[in-house]
Amino acid sequence: MLLKKLVVWVVGGITASLMLCGTANASLIGQQLTFECTNCAPPFSEPFIVTEGLGPELSFFDAVTIDVEASSLRLDWIFNTNSLIEDLNFVWHDLVWSGPGKIVGATVDQSSTWGADIVPVFSENSLSITNNGDSSVSVGDFMLIHFEVRHDIPVPLPLALLGLGLAGLGLARRCRKG
Numbered sequence: 001m002l003l004k005k006l007v008v009w010v011v012g013g014i015t016a017s018l019m020l021c022g023t024a025n026a027s028l029i030g031q032q033l034t035f036e037c038t039n040c041a042p043p044f045s046e047p048f049i050v051t052e053g054l055g056p057e058l059s060f061f062d063a064v065t066i067d068v069e070a071s072s073l074r075l076d077w078i079f080n081t082n083s084l085i086e087d088l089n090f091v092w093h094d095l096v097w098s099g100p101g102k103i104v105g106a107t108v109d110q111s112s113t114w115g116a117d118i119v120p121v122f123s124e125n126s127l128s129i130t131n132n133g134d135s136s137v138s139v140g141d142f143m144l145i146h147f148e149v150r151h152d153i154p155v156p157l158p159l160a161l162l163g164l165g166l167a168g169l170g171l172a173r174r175c176r177k178g
Contacts, residue, residue, distance in 0.1 A: 027070040027098050028147075034093040035066060047094075068092075073127070075143040077114065082138045088131035095125050097149065103127070105148035114141035 028050045035058055037044040048057045056065035056076070063083075067074045073092070077083075095103055106120040106127055114137055121128045127145070 028068055028095065029070050030098060031096055032094060033068065035060075036091045036093065038089045038091060039087055071147045071149060073145045073147070075115075075145075077137045077139065077141045079137075079139065082136060085131060085135050085137055087133065088135070089128065090130075091126060091128040093126050095127060095147075102150060103147050104150045106145050107148065109144035109146060112143045113138070115143040118143075120145055 029052045031050050032047055033050060034045065034047045037060070040061070044060050046058060046060070050068045051057060052069065056067040058066040059078075063077065063079045065076045065078055067076070075090075097103070102124050103122055106122045108116055108118055108120065110116055114135070115129065115131065118129050118131060121130070127147075129143075129145070
C-alpha cells in the first residue's frame with residue numbers, strides 16, 4: 001500500500017513537471033532578423049520577419065534570395081548569367097529563438113552547390129559567412145546552412161522533481177508511522 005502511494009506520487013510529479021515544461025522546440029519562425037551585406041556595393045542592410053513555408057523572405061540586387069526556416073537558412077543565386085563573386089561577407093543579426101535553446105553552431109549542408117567549403121562563424125545571436133577571394137557562381141547555385149541549437153533544461157524542473165520526490169518520501173514515512 002505504501003509503495004503504491006509512493007509510486008503514484010513520483011509518477012504524478014514527473015508527469016506534471018513534463019506537462020508544465022512542454023516541448024523544447026527552438027525556432028526562428030515569427031522572429032525579426034536583420035540581414036547585412038557589409039561589402040556589397042552599395043552596402044545592404046534590411047530587417048525581415050521569418051515566415052514558414054511562404055518562400056524567400058528577402059531578395060536583393062536581383063541576384064540573391066534568402067529563405068529562413070525554423071532552424072535553417074537557404075541562399076539562392078538567381079541572376080541570369082554566371083558571375084564571379086569577390087570577398088563576400090553576409091551577416092544575419094538578431095537570431096533570437098522562440099522557445100528554449102540557443103545557437104551553438106552552424107554547418108553548410110554538403111548538398112549545397114556553392115559555398116560547401118565555407119565555415120560559418122556564429123555567436124549566440126548572429127551568423128556570418130565570408131568568401132575570401134574569388135568564387136564563381138552559376139545560375140541556380142544555392143547554399144543551405146543548418147543551425148545547431150542547444151536546448152537548455154530549465155533549472156526549476158530538476159528542483160521541482162527533487163521536491164516532489166522528497167515530499168513523496170516524507171508522505172511515505174508519515175503513512176508508515178500512522
